[in-house]
Amino acid sequence: MKSGNGNGNGKPRTRIVIVGGVAGGASAATRARRVDANAQITLIERGPAVSFANCGLPYHIGGEIADRDDLLVTTPKLFRERFGIDVRTDTEAVSIHREAKSVTLRLADGSEEHLEYDRLILATGAEPVVPPFVRRRYRNVASLWSLTDMDRIIDTLSDRDDAKAVVIGGGFVGLEVAEQLIRRGVTCTLVERNAQVLRTLDPEMAIEIAHELRNQGVDLRLGESVTGLTADGTDDDLVTGVQLGEETLATDLVVLAIGVRPRIELARDAGLEIGESGGVRVDPWMRTSDASIFAVGDCVEYEHAVLGKATCVPLAGPANRAGRVAGAVAAGAEVRPMTPVYGTNVVRVFAKTAASTGLHETRCRAEGIACRSVFIQASGHASYFPGAQPMLLKLVYTPSGKVLGAQGVGGAGVDKRIDVIATAIHFGGTVDDLAGLDLAYAPPYGSAKDPVHMAAFVACNDLESHPRIVPPDLDLDGFQVVDVRTAKETERLPLEDAIHVPIDELSQRLGSLDPERPTVTVCHTGKRGHIAACQLKSAGFRHVRNLTGGMLVRSRIADVTNREPDDQTPSRT
Numbered sequence: 001m002k003s004g005n006g007n008g009n010g011k012p013r014t015r016i017v018i019v020g021g022v023a024g025g026a027s028a029a030t031r032a033r034r035v036d037a038n039a040q041i042t043l044i045e046r047g048p049a050v051s052f053a054n055c056g057l058p059y060h061i062g063g064e065i066a067d068r069d070d071l072l073v074t075t076p077k078l079f080r081e082r083f084g085i086d087v088r089t090d091t092e093a094v095s096i097h098r099e100a101k102s103v104t105l106r107l108a109d110g111s112e113e114h115l116e117y118d119r120l121i122l123a124t125g126a127e128p129v130v131p132p133f134v135r136r137r138y139r140n141v142a143s144l145w146s147l148t149d150m151d152r153i154i155d156t157l158s159d160r161d162d163a164k165a166v167v168i169g170g171g172f173v174g175l176e177v178a179e180q181l182i183r184r185g186v187t188c189t190l191v192e193r194n195a196q197v198l199r200t201l202d203p204e205m206a207i208e209i210a211h212e213l214r215n216q217g218v219d220l221r222l223g224e225s226v227t228g229l230t231a232d233g234t235d236d237d238l239v240t241g242v243q244l245g246e247e248t249l250a251t252d253l254v255v256l257a258i259g260v261r262p263r264i265e266l267a268r269d270a271g272l273e274i275g276e277s278g279g280v281r282v283d284p285w286m287r288t289s290d291a292s293i294f295a296v297g298d299c300v301e302y303e304h305a306v307l308g309k310a311t312c313v314p315l316a317g318p319a320n321r322a323g324r325v326a327g328a329v330a331a332g333a334e335v336r337p338m339t340p341v342y343g344t345n346v347v348r349v350f351a352k353t354a355a356s357t358g359l360h361e362t363r364c365r366a367e368g369i370a371c372r373s374v375f376i377q378a379s380g381h382a383s384y385f386p387g388a389q390p391m392l393l394k395l396v397y398t399p400s401g402k403v404l405g406a407q408g409v410g411g412a413g414v415d416k417r418i419d420v421i422a423t424a425i426h427f428g429g430t431v432d433d434l435a436g437l438d439l440a441y442a443p444p445y446g447s448a449k450d451p452v453h454m455a456a457f458v459a460c461n462d463l464e465s466h467p468r469i470v471p472p473d474l475d476l477d478g479f480q481v482v483d484v485r486t487a488k489e490t491e492r493l494p495l496e497d498a499i500h501v502p503i504d505e506l507s508q509r510l511g512s513l514d515p516e517r518p519t520v521t522v523c524h525t526g527k528r529g530h531i532a533a534c535q536l537k538s539a540g541f542r543h544v545r546n547l548t549g550g551m552l553v554r555s556r557i558a559d560v561t562n563r564e565p566d567d568q569t570p571s572r573t
């Protein structure tokens with residue numbers, strides 16, 4: 001492709017400079033090229049590679065992605081040859097001169113160079129937070145945010161059959177790393193300061209992931225904080241212990257995964273507006289407060305559709321979509337604006353999947369957003385078809401039925417349900433809309449009444465008082481509690497002060513219950529409780545409610561020792 005300054009028609013070529021060459025930057029660059037075949041596009045990346053698969057990094061540590069080269073999705077050579085994009089790796093943009101419309105670059109040899117632009121796109125991403133107890137660089141303490149970080153982690157572990165590692169932080173990246181360390185045969189402790197892992201979930205949902213981690217051999221320390229790192233005195237650059245108060249965990253490797261913050265120094269120093277959540281402020285076309293400068297990806301704040309305000313969402317999907325918008329606009333196209341985000345996310349933790357979209361109940365309460373929520377347990381596909389795995393879905397909605405968010409934890413099929421609900425949220429859908437969705441069905445894939453439908457049916461019943469549900473952690477004091485589980489179930493998970501009437505005996509034993517007392521029906525998941533509540537209502541009971549999620553969720557809530565407020569930003573940590 002052309003590399004001169006004109007396009008052959010005497011018209012100057014638009015100079016587009018992009019800083020940051022991975023998710024958002026690479027998307028912006030290739031989109032700009034598709035819009036303007038003549039633009040002079042330069043991609044600046046301070047690391048050694050562009051467009052690498054940072055989301056795949058954990059899986060090479062465990063060997064699930066065996067070949068490191070598979071992480072190099074696109075090479076500088078391909079950018080040059082196919083797209084005519086000039087890629088400058090090992091080159092850092094150190095300052096922006098808005099008046100002169102130029103960027104100062106620092107090259108690998110320390111020399112500086114100025115590059116002029118007509119349009120500048122910042123895609124500088126986020127940087128991992130380093131906790132205060134890491135006072136200097138150690139050879140075996142690493143975050144996982146780049147290929148170099150990954151190589152360092154692998155080097156630290158190589159030639160050791162009995163390695164021990166401590167992962168600090170129970171967000172997405174911490175969990176993925178723990179999974180892959182166990183796969184590699186490393187003894188792994190995961191320390192999370194909060195009482196739960198994955199703060200994108202409500203605590204009673206996250207608890208299943210905690211169980212899975214423990215079942216798979218991770219020594220999970222919830223509600224504990226790292227207070228320091230120790231070295232044994234023989235090598236000051238090597239950490240040998242992680243302190244948790246009085247206790248010291250011996251270790252060969254420490255992985256820091258406590259969160260990320262937007263990398264905004266370039267933008268801030270250039271005087272661009274920074275939003276309240278800490279990301280660069282942009283308009284829906286990804287323009288910053290300077291119309292010639294765009295910003296995309298983890299360094300910006302996006303409009304959160306459900307929250308109704310701007311927030312940082314460090315995820316690959318929004319970064320790629322925003323890059324596409326900015327690339328097109330910078331190259332002169334008129335395109336639709338960036339769509340708002342909902343923080344839709346998914347993570348695999350051994351045999352379980354956890355996913356969520358929109359807001360969870362904890363966040364709604366913290367933001368003062370009125371919400372109701374229901375739980376259902378269902379199978380990923382028809383329960384009679386081999387291989388069906390259970391999932392727990394939680395649907396959160398406004399008192400008028402608008403869907404605010406959903407969370408799913410369980411086996412295969414969780415991702416699909418969350419994506420369906422995310423789509424409904426995108427279109428401003430209600431629980432009625434979800435209940436009416438025409439979804440694909442065959443036994444190996446789903447159920448004629450899909451888990452999404454089931455959750456929506458329960459929410460519709462609630463809103464139509466057919467009958468209403470009550471939350472699983474309701475204080476049952478003062479209610480007539482009718483427990484319709486089998487004797488075996490009640491023995492396994494007792495519910496004190498409940499009247500035990502197995503569902504199939506209910507119609508015969510109605511006379512033993514008081515129709516005037518406020519009544520709550522309870523079963524294991526909420527399904528039989530609903531049938532019982534309908535039966536009681538038809539029999540003239542005046543105030544009947546069903547405990548959503550049943551004893552399954554109630555017992556989990558009892559297990560959660562400490563509910564903490566959440567900032568809910570789905571940081572991939």
Ligand code: FAD
Binds near residue numbers: 019047
């Ligand atoms: P990045 O992709 O991080 O790219 C920013 C680039 O800018 C970096 O390469 C950096 O070196 C460069 N840069 C910064 N400053 C300068 C400068 N001054 N000069 C030159 N270059 C500069 N998200 C998901 O949605 N799903 C996942 O499964 C997932 N898994 C992840 C797993 C890991 C281990 C990691 C690290 C991230 C994961 N993410 C995931 C998050 C996702 O990768 C990011 O949200 C996404 O890459 C953000 O894109 P970006 O372009 O904003 O930033």
